[in-house]
Amino acid sequence: MIKFFTFLGLSLIYIQLYAQNLPLPDSDKIFGTEGEIYFALPNAGKQVNMLSRIIGVDQIKGDTVFAYASKTEYQRLFAAGISEVIVLPHPGDVGDVAMSSDPRQVLEWNYYPTYEGYEAVMQQFADDYPELCELVTIGVLPSGRKLLALHISDNVGTREAEPEFLYTSSMHGDETTGYILMLHLADYLLANYNNDPRITQIVNEIDLWINPLANPDGTYAGGNYTVNGARRYNANFVDLNRNYPDPEDGPHPDGNAWQPETVAFMDFAEEHNFVMSANFHGGAEVINYPWDTWSKLHADNNWYVMISREYADTAQANSPSGYMTGFDNGITNGYAWYSISGGRQDYMNYFQQCREVTMEISNTKLLSVNKLIPHWNYNYRSLLNYIEQVKYGIRGFVTDTITGAPIVAQVFINGHDKDSSMVFSNPEFGDYYRPLKGGSYNISYFAEGYFPKTITNVSVSDYTSITRNVKLWDGTAIPAFTASDTVIASGHEIQFTDLSGGNPTQWLWTFEGADTPSSTERNPKVTYNTPGTYNVTLYVANIIGGNQLLKQGYITVTPGYYIGMQGSATCQAMFYDSQGPDYPYQPHEDLLTTLLSSNPDQVLRISFLSFDVEQSENCGDDGLYVYDGPDVSYPLLARLCGSSLPDDIYGSEAGGALTFRFVSNDLIQGQGWSAMVSCVDDVNAEFKEKSYLKVYPNPVENDLFVVKSDHLIEQIKLYASDGSLLYLLQPFSFEGRVDVSTLAPGFYFLSVYTATMQKQFKIVISR
Known part of the structure; x- marks a missing residue:
């Protein structure tokens, strides 16, 4: 039974489902022309982590969960068995709001800008302070609205070796306090440069980026002329703070394609080397620090608590009693509040190695204009404190010992870093910045083609910076290589691929047991005709010197059996169809082969590396039939056809036959x-x-990378940053090579599937 009630003209809809098998409530009646609704779920507090994967959880009060839902999410909510929903007025429906398109009025902070006014104000900053500020378009949405950012620096037209810092607000379009505060902050920084020593130092030493409005389609859902009618979700009714790749739940944890806003901000992050950032929200007053997706603490949890505590304490000292005092006196670990997947904060921390927190700065999502200046006064000192944290910790440059050129290096705190908490040096200058809680640390520096270096007992104090410049030695060339196959049948060819570091100019290969015993090619092809297990040696040299790598027993050459051949006893061989691995089998075949275990104490095992036989019912057209014995009168173990890789097949008798x-x-x-x-x-x-699964090299500086596993690799999928599938490979071997010669530099997502695991990686092409 469904009941609808109206209270005081607020059109509250109360829904009670007394049986879960009743039809779902009429979503068209509840939503009307809306794309999202706001509601309360009584007695649902214990279910909040489950609910956050279905709907847009907003906050929890007592045991009541307040949330948003699109029509699709609403249907999922009831499918999950939720039986009680109270539909509430939307927080973005606030009635008349003082709006202005005039930048002069907007900068009085007693108005919300119209959308056109927002663009005008942003352009006005760039026009009024051309030496300090430039307006950058991060992306243009299908609606025509823009994702804009102000770049503020003392040398705004010049790239500098400075820490990059980002503030971004209102990815939930109805949470607008941060929107206005970010405009106010930009004005404050620009107007006080060369007048206030603190502001001057911030602008001189930090590369600042401010994006006041990350979801303009949501904020101006009611029209470009008003923020009344603002909505949490974007134009596609997707929660942008659930739409990012997630450390735990993969590339698309919400089941939606990456939205235009998400792709734009991921590309923006990839183009930069942000050290710290924060994203602003409303509906609560608390600083939320990582992680959101899982319960384990961030490697820098103590540092996060310190900087969050500083923000909240400073805000409390400059505001009326009760402001930002909830939770743990104004701060919270994200997971301890409630868990979400696909959040921007975790994406920036895990995939971009950028320290980001979520700042909830007003209990009211869409403040009345008379409260905008007070909230600025509560927060602006904390905003400056947070920016300045990017200057503290360990910093320096990583360069090549010989050339002095900058190096992309991983900076890793031994015994401390975990879950992608390391940082990387900037490829343009080699500069790195590692915010860190005070203590003593051992720091290692890793770069492809260079010997690693570790600096021990580096002492760090809070609110200070220490510089450690590092030169890495590429020295002599460092040999590394892989092979297209390491187990082959006699008479087959192997492609060897050089993966050496240190920019070698000379190669000398030695192939034990091969028809060609040596080669000076970089990537030679070699044929083996004699069964056995063989070593491979590679010597590489550059202008400094060379080194040799010996892989003992690297290549195994076995007898090769083709269906129809007379079998024999063996415990190491390759088995093919009649035409081998390079050609299709023939029509009208009816062929037999029997193989026996050459070890009387062991059974035969057949492991398929590839399989493609015409699919038919019961494999009646084309089919491979496997019998558990020396002829076809024995029990049938398998009837195989189609293109799926069969499971391993075992004989039942030691020393027996298949x-x-x-x-x-x-x-x-x-x-x-x-x-x-x-x-x-x-x-x-x-x-x-x-669990062995390795992808290398990464970053990719040449034309390919290698995926290696100790289980057969079934599929390799490479995705572009927008989620589109670029390559689908099915190597069915223990190694797979991915050719990226046609791809532009940037970041991509890789999914690798074996019979026992699935893993995702971020691939960076940096050539």
Whole structure:
């Protein structure tokens, strides 16, 4: 039964479902022309972490959860079994609001700007302070509205080796206090430069970026002329603070495509090297620090508590009693409040190595204009304190010992860093900045092609900076290589790929057991005809000198069996269709092969590396049939066709045989199969999961990177930053190579699938 009540003209809708199998409430009736609604969920506090993955949780009061939902989220909410909802007036519906398109009026801080007024104010800053400020368009939305940022610096037209800092506000469009405070902050910084020593030092030493409005479509959902009718979600009714890649829940934790705003801000972050940032919200008064997605603490938790405490304490000292005193006296760990996935804060920390917090600065989401100046007075000192934290900790330059050129290096605090808390030096200047709580640390510096360096017992104090410049030695060339296959049948070819560091100019390969015993090519192809296990050696040299790498037992060459050949006893071989790995099988085949275990104490195992046989019902057209014995009268173990990789097949008798029969008709011929033949004595042990999965080099400076696992790699998917699929590879081997020669420099997302795991990586192409 559904009941609707109206209280005092507020059109509150109360929904009570007495049975979960009743039809869902009529969403069209509840939503009307709206794309989102605001509501309360009584007695739902204990379910908040589950709810935050379905709807846009706003806050919790007692045991009541307040939240937003689009129509889609609303349907999911009821599908999850929630039985009680109270629809409330939307926080963005505030009636008449003092609006202005005139920058002069807006800068009096007694008006909200119209959208056109917002653009005009931003342009006015750049026009009035051309030596200090430039207006940058981060992106243009399908609506035509812009994502704008002010770049403030003493040398605004020149790239400098300074820490980059970002403030961004109102990704929830109805939370507008930060929107106005960011405009006010830009005005304050520019107007006080060369007048206030503190402001002058901030602008001189920090590369500042201010984005006052991250969701203009949400803020101006009621029209460009008013913020009345502002909405939390964007124009597609997606919560932008659930739309980012998540450290725990993957690239699309909310199930939505990355929104235009999300893509624009991810690209913006990738183009810069932000050291610290903050994003502003409303509906509460608290500084929220990482993590939001999981309960474990950030490596720099003590530092986060310190800077959050500083912000809240300063705000409390400059505001009426009760401001920013909730939670832990004005601060909270995100997960301790309630968990979310896809949040911007966690994205910036984990994927961009940027220290970001979420600043909730007003209990009222859309303040009346008479409260804008008071809230500025409560917060502006804290805003400056937070900016200045970017100057403290450890900083320096990482450069090449010989050339002095800047190096992209990972700066890692030994025994401290975890969960992507390390930082990287800027490729343009080699400068790095590591905010850090006071203490003594051992710091390691890693860069591809260079020997690592560690500095021990670096003492850091709060609110001070210490400089450690580091020169890394590439020295002699550092050999590294991989092979297209490490287990092959005799007569097959292997492609070797040089992955050496240190910019080698000479290569000398030695191939034990190969038809070509040596080569001076960088990436040679070599054929092996004699079964055995062989070493491979690579010597590389540059103008300084060279080094040699020996991989012992790296290549295994086995006998090769083709269906239809007379089998034999073996515990190490490759097994193919009649035409081998490079050609389709033939029509009208009916072929048999029997293989026996050459070890009387072990059973045969067949591990398929590739498989492509015409799909048909019960594999009646084309099919590979496997029998548990020396001929086809024994039990049938498997009937195989299609393109899915079959599971490993085991014989049941130690020292026993497996018989293979393949039949084909004249309709479709697939590529057949490649399989490894081995012997095992403990089948269960072979199923124990391993976790080795490596992607290298990363960043990618040449034309390819390698994925390596100790389980067969089934799929490799490479996505662009906008979420579009670029490559789908199915190597069905323990290594896969991804050619990125046609891709532009930037960041990409990689998903790797094996039989036992799925992992995501961020790939940076930096050539």
